[in-house]
Amino acid sequence: MLIKAYAKVNLSLDVVGKREDGYHILEMIMQTIDLYDLINIKKTNKGINISCNKQYVPTDERNLAYKAAELFMKTYNICEGVDIYIKKYIPVAAGLAGGSTDAAAVLRAMRNMYRPDISDEKIMKLGLNIGADVPYCVVGGTALCEGIGEKVTKLNSFKNHILVVVKPAFGVSTKEVYKSLDINKIKRHPDTNLLISSIEANNLNTLARNMKNVLENVTLYKHVVLKDIKKEMINMGAQGALMSGSGPTIFAFFSDMLKAQLCYDKMKKKYRETFITRTI
Template identity: 40%
Template sequence: MYIYEKAPAKINLMLDVLHKRNDGFHEVEMVMTMVDLADRLTLSDPGTGRISLSTQAGHIPHDDKNLAVRAARLLKQRCGVTRGAHIRLEKRIPVAAGLAGGSSDAAAALRGLNRLWELGLSTAELEELGAEIGSDVPFCVRGGTALATGRGEKLESLPNPPRCWVILAKPPINVSTADVYGNLRAAQIDVHPSASGMRDALERGAFKDVCGGLGNVLEDVTLKLYPQVGRLKEVMQRLGADGVLMSGSGPTVFGLAAKEEKAKRICNGLRGFCEEVYAVRTLE
């Protein structure tokens, strides 16, 4: 028996950091949505009782450093499962890109193994387990579009953005989320993006206002550490994207385009500047 799960990438339509918490995490407000660039997981029970992973991507760890493996072991332990699982991971989302690829893989593993092992856990229970693995995992379990607060684990579902094209461009660097947050001084942030404004734009289905409400307070930190991210953002703006923002802690920059012709034009313009470029759609 094989179980198949898609693990879509996410982008941040807005990301705000309010303050550093006593537990060392940051209090955040984020509006996130899924896009049609996805890893694919095939899950099966090899009959060994063990958890294993294989992938075509040579740079992906196969042990507990892989969030999908960690999720499988956590679920197995918490639910007292004696069966094992083999996870075949087809990797398409760039690694360390600010697109939550690893978190989405973990979420897909939780959803798929819940089915494979016939555990009958609710989405809320899977989200709670996911929060122990990473701050983005609960959102990736739920999918769609959501406002995330706390350290990212408290979710309120929102309407999906109007259907549009999303151009993703990742420069040839990896960014450490821990380094970005480590260099962030939340008390010194001058301009905060508006979660309520983005919620209103989504509820009205107003594409122009979604573009106008894009904001990410981590940009200033990442752009200082990695100036090429800022240059990539400038190129995408110059090519005419309707809205441009860095996703998560970077380095991926995304542009929104209402028309397919514009999306194709932006992609063509970026290819001489950046090798990893994708034109995808928002999910319905």
């Protein structure tokens, strides 16, 4: 079975509190983009075998796709095994949910292969044990995600908007970013209601000008080049630019494909992992 595992960007990311167990309480708007990994999954007699076209991607228990397969098999008493090949296109450690979307794709595929009666809600609940972005990645599209990622509310589709995505040649640890974040020093929070209204009205201009990610307070401070990327994309005609997740990927919306193409061409010369794509 061949399945696409789509990347996401954050149209907003807010941290509104912290639980006693140390987990941050989030409020964020997520959006699927047309950039994906290809997951080829087959039944085998036993065990979990992971392979990938990128040598630096772990293929053992550290891989979230492995964790997803193992969790599904244990939860539903599956005695057979699976062979999973990941053709990776989504950058790693980028804030684009590359690992989480692979895990979600494996959960969906295994449901189709073994237990088609299981609801999305059950798959999402299972996915939360793997990572905070997995429940959203199970359903995708445009959604408001709250709590630690377990509450996903579908919004009006914000599809078909052009964006350029730039991932510099370094990764960022999500754990370290959240560890460095001081909630009390966040001066400006996203206006989530305004952003949702913009999505409902399909108003790219208002949305792009009001996107906000509070984790930029940490990641952009540590990596000043990200500020330069945002500024350059705005100067090239972007309606708005933002860091996705904990970074370091920066994306920018364009109302005009020609401007987007010019931006892509310029950025691609500096940053190998640059993409021109659309929301879906």
